[in-house]
Amino acid sequence: MKVWMAALICLLFVPALLILYVSVEMLLDTNNEFDRTVMNVQLYVGPSTRSVTGLWKPMPKKGVAFYKRNRPGVQQFQKSEKSRDAQFAEQKAGVQSKQDISIEMNKKHPSNSSYYTGQPGEKLVKIPFFVDSRDPDGPGEGGEAVQVNVSQLSSEEKARYDEGWRHNSFNQYVSDMISVHRSLPDAWSPECKKRNFRTDLPETSVIIIFHNEAWSVLLRSVHSVLSRTPTHLLREVILVDDFSTMDHLKRPLDEYWKDNPRVKIVRAQKREGLTRARLLGYNVATAPLLVFFDSHIECYPGWYEPLADRITTNPTVIAYPSIEVIDDNTLHTIPNHNVDVKGVFRWGDLSFAYAPLTDDERRARTSPSDPINSPTMPGGLFAVDRDFFTKLGTYDPGLAYWGGENLELSFKAWMCNGSVELIPCSHVGHIFRKSNPIKWMTYLGVTNVARVAAVWMDKYANYFLERNVFKVGDYGDVSERQRLRESLHCKSFDWFMKNISHMKDPYVEVVHAGELICKASGLCLDSLAHNHGQPLLYTCHKLGGNQFWYISRDGQVFQDNLKVCSRSQTDVIIDSNCRDTWNLTQDEQLLNIPTNRCLEGGATTGKANDQRAVTLQPCDPDNPRQKWKTTPRRTDVDFPRYS
Missing domain, CATH: 3.90.550.10 (Spore Coat Polysaccharide Biosynthesis Protein SpsA; Chain A)
Known part of the structure; x- marks a missing residue:
């Protein structure tokens, strides 16, 4: 009988003592991220027993509490109100928006948390922090902007802010403040x-x-x-x-x-x-x-x-x-x-x-x-x-x-x-990120488009090649893709250009293609890829890109969809919509027809910025700053073939 009574007492009280031990550990360390308390306790007792979480209700006391979720084996981690308030006060410091997104520090946010989950008998998995609420007044709701005053962040929060940018090339810190269910405005016109x-x-x-x-x-x-x-x-x-x-x-x-x-x-x-x-x-x-x-x-x-x-x-x-x-x-x-x-x-x-x-x-x-x-x-x-x-x-x-x-x-x-x-x-x-945080092999994108050009662009592929011949490399075997094109009875790229794209036919209109070099300084005209910006002179890098220019038969000086135009009697601008025409004279000058002035590189002052400036000045055939070395269009470029 004594043995039977002892066994019954153990059966009844050992689980209770285990639960009490876990509770005391939690209350002693309200800031613990659950690792020391939960991960070292066997929550699953037997095949017919639910997880400890499934047996508990939310604790009324302040401190770490378990919240019963909609399935067994899931523990939601909540800090005490005090620690949670401190966390939000620190994270939201300096946050501004067009809407009022101030956080009520005395209001509970049970959805703003990490939690642990897992199957009985398995090691628990920590779900990262995210905002799961559907609060219509929350940060970023309606697609609104969320501004963070970085100067008011603590050193710990500033480190997290910087880490988010470093890993993603966007503001993960702000994203983590916004609900994953945030609303967006009506988009239909x-x-x-x-x-x-x-x-x-x-x-x-x-x-x-x-x-x-x-x-x-x-x-x-x-x-x-x-x-x-x-x-x-x-x-x-x-x-x-x-x-x-x-x-x-x-x-x-x-x-x-x-x-x-x-x-x-x-x-x-x-x-x-x-x-x-x-x-x-x-x-x-x-x-x-x-x-x-x-x-x-x-x-x-x-x-x-x-x-x-x-x-x-x-x-x-x-x-x-x-x-x-x-x-x-x-x-x-x-x-x-x-x-x-x-x-x-x-x-x-x-x-x-x-x-x-x-x-x-x-x-x-x-x-x-x-x-x-x-x-x-x-x-x-x-x-x-x-x-x-x-x-x-x-x-x-x-x-x-x-x-x-x-x-x-x-x-x-x-x-x-x-x-x-x-x-x-x-x-x-x-x-849209300004840079890609994921690194890949150099010029891989060029090799990819070389495959596309070799299969689909016919003679127009050379227009791409002349600017990228040193980058293309071995783009692999494209014979299977060429057979696919034949089997589909596809039209020519010339048909695409004339009926769909309506872009200029480069082989008809371009007479000069390459660098525009100012003979006085030996520097190259560079667009800096700035639409509505000003071109400048830079050291010639021989890589094409922003220093590769086309001069068409009808007098356009352009780079893809960017054209060189006059903004005033002296200012030059890069613009996608202007229609200025130029004349390449026998004196190697670029005469702007609307202003009747010539393109001049550099200036007489000793300032470095002025030496890179490009302006329009009265034409002077003896001025070396107005003389430009151009490159006649190559006709011998042949697209490399690989097998």
Whole structure:
């Protein structure tokens, strides 16, 4: 009997003592991040026993509390009100916005926390800090800007602020303050609200590629898709992890999404790069309509229906939304209700650029909500019919990392009996970074576009090559892609140029191509890639780029879509819309026709800035600062072939 009584006492009181021990440990250290207390205690006792968390209710006392969540095995970590208030006061110091986003320090924020989760018997997983609330007055709601006065941050918070910028090239600190469910304003213009979209829209697979993405930004991207896509039309969201190395994108991400059957995670076994990672997503997608997104986006309300409507009407259309800027510092975003641009490309590096619609294109539109024929697309956000994407040969698997895939798909669509359209009624925000935190091999983007040029651009490929011949290198075997083009009976690139792009034919108009060297100083004219800025003289670097100029037969001095023009009788400007003409005289001068003055490099003063200045001055055939060395257009450039 004594043995039986002793066993009963142990059975009843040992679990109670264990729970009491955990409680005391928590109360002794309210600032503990849960590591010492929870991770060293076996929470799972037996196969039929729920986790300790499932047995506890929220503790009424201040201190660390467990909160019962909607499934067993999940512990939500909460600091005491005092420590939480201190945390928010420190983090939100100096925060300003167009809206009142001051934090009520006496108000509980149970959603603003890290928490631990895991299956019984497994090591718990810490879910990183994020804001899960749906407070309409919270920071960044409605797409509003969040400003941080960095000077008021503590040294610890300043270090976290700097680390976010270093890892992401955007303000992760601000992103972490904004709910992953934040609201965005109504994006539809009055014309879009009048349109009647089809009701027989297809289901979609949304494919999002990420590599070492910030936690709050990735979650906000996915939640915006989940909450702003009609439930019956969203078959799945496929997250493709391109071999991330950050811990929060491993088990924590799996645990966070494991109870949502529509979110699937595909993990690359090695670094694939954007293009090949998208193909991994394509291979597991099951819906008839595919949407490809970057991992730092936010869908506006009503983003999906206009895209799906257009593709359902014409499955050979590749459709992309109006891409709204999410500021990389404040995360401010606002929709553009007057979309009147199209996608083009720069000849120098075959990169994407926006260009205004021509007068004829504007007149052809009956409404601002009409789709816009776009010669190219940016590539980070678009929708496509799965069968049509397959017919086009998907992506060229020889394209490494990223770069060129958007042009390849654009050229294929137009030349192989399809089209690319910008859909003004669809709006998706995108964080545009000033630099890419992810490093890759030098000139890899140039090698990619060289593959595209070799397959699709015919004789026009030389226009790209003459500026990049030293960068191209071995772009690999393209014979399979050339056979694909033949099998699809695609049109020529000359047809694309004359019927879709309407860009200048470089082989007809350009007579000089290369550097413009001021003979007095030996320095090169450099645009600095500044639209509406002033060109300057810089040491010639022989790399083309901003120092590579074209002089056309009709007197245009230009660089892709940037032209050299007069702003006054003396000032010179780089502008995409001006139409000044120039005359290259027998005295090697560049005569500006509107002002009847000549381009002059440098000045007589000894100031360094003046020596780099470029102005218009009265023409003097004996002035060496007005003499420019130009390069006649090469006709012997031949695109290299590799097998």
